Amino acid sequence: MGIRHRHEESFEVPTMPVGGLIPRAADDAADVIVRNAKIHTGDSSRPHAGALAIRDGRVAVVGDDADIAPFVGPATTVVDALGRRVVPGLNDAHLHVIRGGLNYVLELRWDGVTSLRQGLAMLREQAARTPKGQWVRVVGGWSAEQFAERRLPTPSEMNAAAPDTPVFVLHLYQTAILNRAALQAVGYTRDTPEPKGGQIVRGRGGEPTGMLLAAPSALVLYSTLAKAPTLGDEDKKTSTRHFLRELNRFGLTSAIDAAGGFQNFPDNYSVVTELAQEGLLSLRIAYHLFPQTPGQELDDLARWIEMVRPEDGDEWLRLNGAGENLIWAAADFENFAEPRPELGRHYEAEFEKAVRLLMEHGWGFRLHATYDETIRRDLAVFEKLAAEGLFPGGNRWLFDHAETVSRDSLDRVAALGGAMSVQNRMSFQGEAFTRRYGLGAAAEAPPVRAMLERGLTVGAGSDATRVSTYNPWVALHWLVTGRTLGGAVLRPPQNRVDRETALAMYTKAGAALTGEEEVKGILRPGFLGDLAILSDDYFTVPEQDIPHIESVLTVVGGRIVHAAAEYEGLDEELPAISPSWSPVAQFGGYRSSPRSGLPGVRQAELLGQAIAESEEHLLWRARRGLAPDASRTFFDPCFSP
Numbered sequence: 001m002g003i004r005h006r007h008e009e010s011f012e013v014p015t016m017p018v019g020g021l022i023p024r025a026a027d028d029a030a031d032v033i034v035r036n037a038k039i040h041t042g043d044s045s046r047p048h049a050g051a052l053a054i055r056d057g058r059v060a061v062v063g064d065d066a067d068i069a070p071f072v073g074p075a076t077t078v079v080d081a082l083g084r085r086v087v088p089g090l091n092d093a094h095l096h097v098i099r100g101g102l103n104y105v106l107e108l109r110w111d112g113v114t115s116l117r118q119g120l121a122m123l124r125e126q127a128a129r130t131p132k133g134q135w136v137r138v139v140g141g142w143s144a145e146q147f148a149e150r151r152l153p154t155p156s157e158m159n160a161a162a163p164d165t166p167v168f169v170l171h172l173y174q175t176a177i178l179n180r181a182a183l184q185a186v187g188y189t190r191d192t193p194e195p196k197g198g199q200i201v202r203g204r205g206g207e208p209t210g211m212l213l214a215a216p217s218a219l220v221l222y223s224t225l226a227k228a229p230t231l232g233d234e235d236k237k238t239s240t241r242h243f244l245r246e247l248n249r250f251g252l253t254s255a256i257d258a259a260g261g262f263q264n265f266p267d268n269y270s271v272v273t274e275l276a277q278e279g280l281l282s283l284r285i286a287y288h289l290f291p292q293t294p295g296q297e298l299d300d301l302a303r304w305i306e307m308v309r310p311e312d313g314d315e316w317l318r319l320n321g322a323g324e325n326l327i328w329a330a331a332d333f334e335n336f337a338e339p340r341p342e343l344g345r346h347y348e349a350e351f352e353k354a355v356r357l358l359m360e361h362g363w364g365f366r367l368h369a370t371y372d373e374t375i376r377r378d379l380a381v382f383e384k385l386a387a388e389g390l391f392p393g394g395n396r397w398l399f400d401h402a403e404t405v406s407r408d409s410l411d412r413v414a415a416l417g418g419a420m421s422v423q424n425r426m427s428f429q430g431e432a433f434t435r436r437y438g439l440g441a442a443a444e445a446p447p448v449r450a451m452l453e454r455g456l457t458v459g460a461g462s463d464a465t466r467v468s469t470y471n472p473w474v475a476l477h478w479l480v481t482g483r484t485l486g487g488a489v490l491r492p493p494q495n496r497v498d499r500e501t502a503l504a505m506y507t508k509a510g511a512a513l514t515g516e517e518e519v520k521g522i523l524r525p526g527f528l529g530d531l532a533i534l535s536d537d538y539f540t541v542p543e544q545d546i547p548h549i550e551s552v553l554t555v556v557g558g559r560i561v562h563a564a565a566e567y568e569g570l571d572e573e574l575p576a577i578s579p580s581w582s583p584v585a586q587f588g589g590y591r592s593s594p595r596s597g598l599p600g601v602r603q604a605e606l607l608g609q610a611i612a613e614s615e616e617h618l619l620w621r622a623r624r625g626l627a628p629d630a631s632r633t634f635f636d637p638c639f640s641p
């Protein structure tokens with residue numbers, strides 16, 4: 001596809017003052033220069049630098065301030081990093097970025113919110129501004145364990161917060177909670193049959209309570225959400241642009257899209273394709289194709305093989321193969337609150353056909369697999385095809401997730417030339433996993449070090465937006481510390497990685513998974529000009545502060561796509577969020593919280609506030625005559641007769 005890159009008129013952008021540098025008019029003047037920086041290049045041939053110049057979208061010079069001085073021209077944007085840490089742009093190797101973008105401005109994000117009390121206050125406020133017919137939806141990115149109260153909202157709290165507006169709250173792959181208005185909107189009643197693999201929780205008389213459970217298939221959760229109104233095409237574009245900029249806010253410059261249910265090709269890819277053609281992507285996306293209909297997977301794959309080829313596109317938007325599902329019968333849902341699903345006894349036959357079709361046409365793939373039981377069965381199919389010569393070297397394929405993969409299976413992946421991609425799903429679900437499988441299993445979930453020790457390429461990512469948050473610093477914190485959001489330490493030191501390795505998994509490894517290791521992932525002359533100036537030095541901040549890092553300036557291909565702090569106003573403009581009642585217009589995306597002191601003290605403080613103000617507690621007190629009835633707060637109990 002023909003993709004035009006927007007070239008910014010950089011001389012219109014205010015330039016940071018630079019003492020003693022004389023502008024030159026030469027042709028080789030840089031477009032953007034970052035100086036006075038602590039640059040971690042990720043390049044073993046030159047790991048550290050103080051300055052860097054970008055020209056025509058690529059890194060032109062890496063050196064110190066004196067090295068880049070000759071490249072300052074009258075049109076060069078010179079950025080003084082003020083001694084801050086600079087890293088290569090981050091690459092989330094498993095992000096549902098395309099689907100996330102289409103819905104972003106419709107969603108209220110609880111990512112980073114530290115108490116349920118605050119979450120409910122946001123719901124109440126948003127419900128009041130939401131027009132009739134529209135919903136309030138919280139679709140993942142949070143865990144009850146991150147709340148001081150460590151629990152989910154109840155339907156009655158949601159009814160109190162939003163008496164008339166449908167509210168849908170998704171918690172991990174486990175639960176959706178609907179208020180009364182949402183139950184009415186989706187039409188669930190006592191007569192609604194039980195969905196396959198899911199459960200509508202019922203109260204006395206069989207009436208739905210508002211709780212939906214994945215048992216263990218999350219399909220009931222997503223098909224219910226699919227009944228909510230969606231955006232028009234123009235708003236989907238604006239929504240996607242805002243989502244990509246939200247990702248830029250954390251230093252992300254690339255992502256590998258994992259496709260997903262309700263993300264059909266080519267229909268649901270048209271927004272990113274158009275944005276790419278208009279030069280309006282601010283994040284590079286490599287995408288995958290995911291068959292949508294059980295029983296028709298081979299038809300989808302065969303049709304797509306005729307339409308497109310891996311590596312079609314360019315460095316902004318390119319096809320990277322099939323997956324993360326190839327056939328539905330092989331998908332093992334990771335609802336750790338439920339027992340491991342037993343997959344069908346004969347999925348291999350259809351699965352083998354799908355993999356054979358892909359391999360015969362030179363297509364790589366990524367494959368969702370949570371449990372070793374699934375991975376072993378998949379590997380047996382791959383080994384059979386490899387014996388026929390069908391797993392050629394250089395054809396990229398990988399397993400995603402792999403929380404319980406065994407060392408033996410990892411040896412088999414290595415022998416077949418595969419790779420791995422891990423996400424911090426355990427940050428959110430670690431407690432549920434531990435309750436079911438114990439601490440010993442959690443220590444190995446996933447066995448990151450065993451993967452690296454075998455020389456496998458291991459990409460890191462988030463699996464956002466429906467379980468984990470997209471904030472990469474939360475994932476990096478998990479890789480480095482082994483801690484959940486709730487503070488439980490699950491992975492011991494021997495299964496953690498150091499900060500530099502974790503960062504390489506979030507940069508270089510992602511580039512390798514899309515065959516772009518020669519153009520991105522490190523900062524070296526000739527590589528793409530993608531970098532982030534960080535708010536805090538990732539390499540030296542205390543471990544508990546890693547999740548609080550943000551980018552203060554993000555550059556993609558020489559374009560400034562995010563600018564905060566001293567750099568505010570340097571970034572490209574964005575159209576206003578539409579619709580105007582969007583929760584993102586009001587609350588933004590990820591909620592930054594002030595850096596905590598001691599985690600325990602902070603938690604206790606928040607819990608105290610939450611108990612004092614929580615809806616349930618107020619109602620409990622009201623019933624006992626200890627507090628005014630919350631539903632009748634319009635008269636003052638002190639002065640009423």
Ligand SMILES: [Zn+2]
Pocket residue numbers: 324368369400401
């Ligand atoms: Zn997956």
